[in-house]
Amino acid sequence: MWTPVLADDVETVSGRLLSAMRRDIADGVLTPGEKLPTHRDLAHRLGIGLGTVTTVYAEAVREGLITAQVGRGSFVADQASLAPPLDDGTIRMSQNVPPLAPAQRRFAATFGRLRQRPDLVDHLGYAPPEGYAAHRRLGAEWLKRVSGHDAIDVSKLIVTTGAQQAMTLAFDTLCKPGDTLLCEAATYFGMRSIAQVGGYKLRGVAMDGEGLLPDALDQAAAESGAKLLYTLPTLQNPTGRIMSYRRRMEIIEVARKRGLWIVEDDLYSVFAIGTAPPPLSAYAPDRCIYINGTSKALAPGLRVGYMVMPNADQYDAALRLIRARIYSPASLGAMIASQWIEDGTADEVVAEVQAEMLARGAIARDRLGSACEAPADPRCPHLWLPMPEIDAERLAARAMRAGVEITPPSAPLVDAGMLSGVRLCIGAVADRATLSSAVDRVADALRERDHGVV
Template identity: 50%
Template sequence: MPAKTLRDWTPSLEAGDAPIYERLLAALRADIETGALAAGARLPPQRDLAHRLGLGLGTVTRAYVEAEKAGLVEAHVGRGSFVRGGAAGKPVRTTDGGLINLSQNIAPGGPAEGRLGDTLTRLRRRGDLLDCLGYAPPAGLEAQRRAGAAWLERSGGLVGADWTRLVCTAGAQQALALAFGAVARWGDTVLCEASTFYGVKALAQHMGYGLKGLAMDAQGLRPDVLDEAAATGAFRAVAIQPTLQNPTGRIMSTGRRAQIVAVARKHDLMIIEDDIYAVYAPDAPPPFAVLAPERTFHVSGVSKSLAPGLRTGFLIVPPGDALDRVLRTVRALSYAPPNFGGLIATQWIEDGAADTIVAEILTEMTARLSLAREILGDAIETPMSASAPHVWLPMSDLDAERLAGRALRGGVEVTPPSAPVVTPGLTTGVRVCLGATQDREALERGLRIVATAVADVDERSRAVI
C-alpha cells in the first residue's frame, strides 16, 4: 500500500469507550505498522486534522504528544511531525518522568499516606473488622453510615445529617449515578450548569439522559435562567455544584441558594447537589440538603479530601420512597457497597485522623493556591476560597484549546477545555488543578509553563485583532 501523504491521511477511529486521543493514537500506530504511513512521512498539521475529523485541537495535540513519547513520531518546531523509522519506535521519556499533571482534581497524598500504616494496625483491633468480609446491607454497614453522616455534618455543613437516609457508595460518581437514576428515566433531560463536572456528562451519555446547560454568573447557576428553562419543558431535576463549582470554582451565596430553592419548589424540580469540594470551603453557606431536604439528593465522599483510592462516597436521599428506589438500584447493579475503603474512612473519622488529614491538606492547598495566584496573576478568576483545589482561566473556547495544546507541548497536562462544556459558548476556559503534583516544586514548574502558554495565546489573540 503506498504511503499516505500529508494531503490525504484521514485516520479511521474505532468505536469504543477509550478517550478519543487514545483512539487517534491507536489509528496512527496501526497505519505506521501496516505501512500506510511510511517512515519520514509528514503528518497533517494538528489544526487541519482536528478540522477534518471534527475534533478539538487539544485532542489532536494530545495524540501527537503521546505519539512522540511512544517513539512513533518526532516533532520539529516550524516543520511539523514526522513518522520515525521502523514500525514501533522506542519510547521517548521526558526528563522529569512524564507530564506534569494539572488536570486531575485530587488532594496531595502525603497527609493520608503518612497515616496509613498506623491505621492498618488499628483496624486489626476493631470489633467489626471481620464483618467487612461479608456482604454489607445495600445501604452499607451501620457504623460506616453513621460515620459518613458525622463527617458530612462537621466537614460539609450538613447540620442534622440523618444517617438512616445515607447510602454508602463506591465513590461519589456512583452516588451521582444513583441520584440520577432515582429522578430521571432514559430520554429525560436534566438541567445543569453550562459547564459542569465531566462525570455528569459521561453519566448522562452512558445512561441515555440529555443535559441542558444553563447560563452562569459569578455565583454559578443563574436562578432566572433556571426559572425560564424549567417553565418551557417537562424537567424533573437540576444538577448543581454550589460550592467550588467544577470547573469554575465559584461559590453560591446563601441568597442565591435560596433563590434556586424557590425556583425548584415552584417547578417541582428535584435537586442533585454535588458537594464533593465543600471541605475546601469551610465558610461556604449551608448546602441545599439543609435548605431543601425534601427535594435534595446530596452527593459527597472522601475521594477528593482524604484519598481517591478509598472510593468511598455518600448519598443522602430525601425523605419518602427515594431510599427504596436507590436501594433497589444498588441491589441490581452491585448488590452492596464495598466495605474496606469505607472501613478506613470510618476509622479516620472516628479517631479524628480525618480532621487532621484535612487540616494538613488545606494548609498545603492554601500554599499551592498562593503560588498559582503569584504565577498566573490576572489570568485566573479570583478564587472564592483560600484553599481552592483548582483555578479557572476564563477565555474563548479557541484560546482555551490553544493554551491546552501549548501547555501539553511544554510537558503539562491541564483539563481538556471541551471536557466540562455542556452548552458551547456560555462558560469556557481552562481549569488548572493544584493538588495532583507530588510537591510544590513540580507544581511551580507546571504553572510557569502554563503562564508561558497564556502569554503566547494572548500575543496571538492581539495579533489577530
C-alpha cells in the same frame, strides 16, 4: 495520510480520537513506523481543536502507542514497545485530586489500628446494600464537619463506591432515558459521561459570580420540561464559585416552583469550611439528593461516597439498583475512611490538605495574575481561567508543548456560548516546586496568546 473515523463511543472528541488510534493500530490500519499527520493538519482535516489533537498525541506517547521525535514528527510505535512507558516528564494538571502526602504518611499506621478491630474479618463478606451501619453513622458525622449540614438523616444515607456511583444512582433513580438534565453551563465532566451512557440530554444554565442564575434556571426548566438539576453550589467545578445563602434560597424556590429534583454535588465543601453556607439539602431535604465523599478531602483510592436520599421511596429505589448492579458495595475503603473519621486522622489529613492548597493557590494566582479568576475560597483545588473556547484550545496546546497537561477545554463545557475557559488542577502536582514550574509554563503560554502566537 491517516484520517481516522471518530466513532460515537466516547463522550469527548479527544477520547474518540484516542480510541480510533488504538483501534487502527490494533487492526493494522496504522503500521509500526508509519508517520502520523502533524497536529495542525489532523485538526484541520477532522475539524477539531488543535489542543484536542495535541492532548491525544501526548496521551498516545504516554501509553506507548506512538513515539514523538523533535523536528521529525510522530510515528506509530513498534508492537514490542507497547509496554507501559516511562514517565515522560509531563506535569499533569488535568485531574482534580488532593495532595496525597498527608494521607500517605498515615496509611501504614492505620493498618496497625485496623488489626485491633474485632469486626475486621467481617468486612470480607457482603455488606448490606446501603453499607454497614457504623460506616453510615460515621459518614454522617463526617458530613456535618466538612459541609455544615447539621440535619443529615442517617436512615436515608447510603455508602457508595465513590461519589461517581452515587451520581449514577441519583440520575437513574429520578430519570429515564431521553429526559433532560439541567446543570451549570460548565460542569464536572463525569456528570456528562453519566448522561451520555444513561441516554440523558444535558442543558446548560447561565451563571454569574455566584453560580447558577435563578431566572435562567426558571426559563430552562420551563422550556425543557426537565425534572432534575445537577449542581455544585460550593466551589463549583470548574469555576471555583460559591452560591450565597440568598442565591441558594432562590434556586430552591425555582426548584419547588418547577418541580425540579436537585442532585447536589458537595465534594468541594471541605475546601470552603467557614466560607460557604450549608448545602441546599440542609434547607430542602425533601427536594435534594445530597452527595459527598472522601476523594477530594482524603484520597481518591478509598472510593467512598455518601448519598442522602430525600425520602424512603427513593432510598429503596436506589438500594434496588445497587442490588441489581453490584449486589453489595465495597467495604474495605469505607472501613479505612471510618477508622480515620473515628480516630481523628481524617481531620488531621484535611487540615494539612487545606494548608497545602492555600499555599499552592497563592503561588498559582501570583504567577497567573488577572488571567485567573479568584476562587471564592483561596483553598480551592482548581483555578479557572476564563477565555473564548478557541483561545482555550490554543492555550491547552501550547501548555502541552511546554510539558504541562491541563484539562481539555471541551471537557467541562455544556454550552460554550455561555461560559468558556481553562481549568487548572493544583492538587495533583507532586510538590510546590513542580507546581511553580508548571504554572510558569502556563503563564508563558498565556503571554504567547497575548502576543498572537498560535
